[in-house]
Amino acid sequence: MRRVVLAAIMAVAAGSAAAQDYPNKPITIVVPAAAGGPTDTISRVTAQAMSKVLGQQMLIENVGGAGGTLGTARVVRAAPDGYTLLIYHVGLATAATLYRQLPYDTKQAFAPVGLITDAPMTIIARSDFEPNTLSELVAYLKSREKTTIGNAGVGSAAHLCGMLFMSETKLQLTTVPYRGTGPMMNDLIGKQIDTGCDQATNTTGPILGKQIKAYAVTTKSRLKSLPDVPTADEAGLKGFELNIWHGIFAPKGTPPAIVDKLSNALKTALKEPDVMKRFNDISTTPVPENRATPNAAQSTLTSEIDRWAPIIKAAGQFAD
Ligand code: MLT
Numbered sequence: 001m002r003r004v005v006l007a008a009i010m011a012v013a014a015g016s017a018a019a020q021d022y023p024n025k026p027i028t029i030v031v032p033a034a035a036g037g038p039t040d041t042i043s044r045v046t047a048q049a050m051s052k053v054l055g056q057q058m059l060i061e062n063v064g065g066a067g068g069t070l071g072t073a074r075v076v077r078a079a080p081d082g083y084t085l086l087i088y089h090v091g092l093a094t095a096a097t098l099y100r101q102l103p104y105d106t107k108q109a110f111a112p113v114g115l116i117t118d119a120p121m122t123i124i125a126r127s128d129f130e131p132n133t134l135s136e137l138v139a140y141l142k143s144r145e146k147t148t149i150g151n152a153g154v155g156s157a158a159h160l161c162g163m164l165f166m167s168e169t170k171l172q173l174t175t176v177p178y179r180g181t182g183p184m185m186n187d188l189i190g191k192q193i194d195t196g197c198d199q200a201t202n203t204t205g206p207i208l209g210k211q212i213k214a215y216a217v218t219t220k221s222r223l224k225s226l227p228d229v230p231t232a233d234e235a236g237l238k239g240f241e242l243n244i245w246h247g248i249f250a251p252k253g254t255p256p257a258i259v260d261k262l263s264n265a266l267k268t269a270l271k272e273p274d275v276m277k278r279f280n281d282i283s284t285t286p287v288p289e290n291r292a293t294p295n296a297a298q299s300t301l302t303s304e305i306d307r308w309a310p311i312i313k314a315a316g317q318f319a320d
Helices: 002-020 038-054 066-077 091-098 134-143 157-169 181-189 200-208 256-271 273-281 294-315
Strands: 027-031 058-062 084-089 110-126 148-151 174-177 195-199 212-217 243-251
Touching: 002 256, 027 038, 027 066, 038 058, 038 084, 038 110, 038 200, 038 243, 038 256, 038 273, 066 084, 066 091, 066 243, 084 091, 084 110, 091 157, 091 294, 110 134, 110 157, 110 181, 110 200, 110 256, 110 294, 134 212, 148 157, 148 181, 157 174, 157 181, 157 195, 181 195, 181 200, 181 212, 195 200, 200 212, 243 256, 243 294, 256 273, 256 294
Parallel strands: 027 058, 027 084, 148 174, 148 195
Antiparallel strands: 084 243, 110 195, 110 212, 110 243
C-alpha cells in the first residue's frame, strides 16, 4: 500500500517537474484530415497563435483517412507528455459509434484541453450545376439518379451533413469520399463532382469568388460573411441545423499541469484580435473562455457521443 502511494506521489512530482519547463521542444498537432481543408485551416490559425503564447513551435501533421480515425489513433498511442496533440471536431464523437472496431474508447482516451471554434456548414455545388436554389436542387435530384456528393469519409462533418440532407429530403446521392474536404473542394471547383456539404471555413472564399455555388448555410441565422446565402430553414429544409465544434485533445495521462498550460494558452490565443478576425473572415466563431477548458471539451465529447449514437444506430450506417 505504502509503495503504491509512494509511486503515485512520485508520478505527480515527475508530472509537475515536466510541466515546469514545458514546452521545451516543438509540439506536434495531428490533424486527422488532409492539408488545405477546414480542420487544417482552423488548426493552423490556432497553432500559430498558441505557439506565440507558449514560446515554442507547434507543427501540424496531417494524417487523413478513415473519417479521422487514423490520425486520432496516432495521438491516442502517443506518449502523454504534451508534445503530441489532436485537433479535431464532432467527427471524433460520431466515429465512436460509426466505427465498431476502434482501437480506443473515445470517452476515456483523452485528456481534453479545450474547445476552439463553432463552424457552420454550407450546402454547395459546382459553379455550372443547373439548380440555382435549394428547392430547385431537391426537385432536380428527384429526377436524376447519378448526382454525386463529396465528403471526407465516413464520420466526417461533410458526411454527417450529407447524411442529414439525404434523410431530410429522402433522396439518395452517390457519395465520393476524400481524405479531407481540401481535396474535395479542388474537385468541386474543377467540376469533377456535383455537390458537397462543407464547413463555411472552407467554402466562404470559393463562394464569394464564384468558383462554386451555395444553396444554404446550416445555421439559425444568415452568416455576416455570406449575407446572400439563405439558411437551410429559409430555403425550405425546416429545422435543418448543423454546427461543427472543434477542440484540442491530448492523450490520456498527460499531466494536468501541462493540460492547464495548454488550455490557458488556448484561451489567450482565442482572444487575440488577429485570430478573431481570421476566424471571422472564414465564418467560424471562437468559443467563449468557459468552453476553451478541459471540462467543457470532455463534457461536449461525452454528450455528443451519446447524442449521435442512437441516430447512427437507427440509420444502421456503420463504417465497418
Ligand atoms: C470534414 O468534413 O470532416 C472536414 O471538412 C474534413 C477536413 O477538414 O478536411
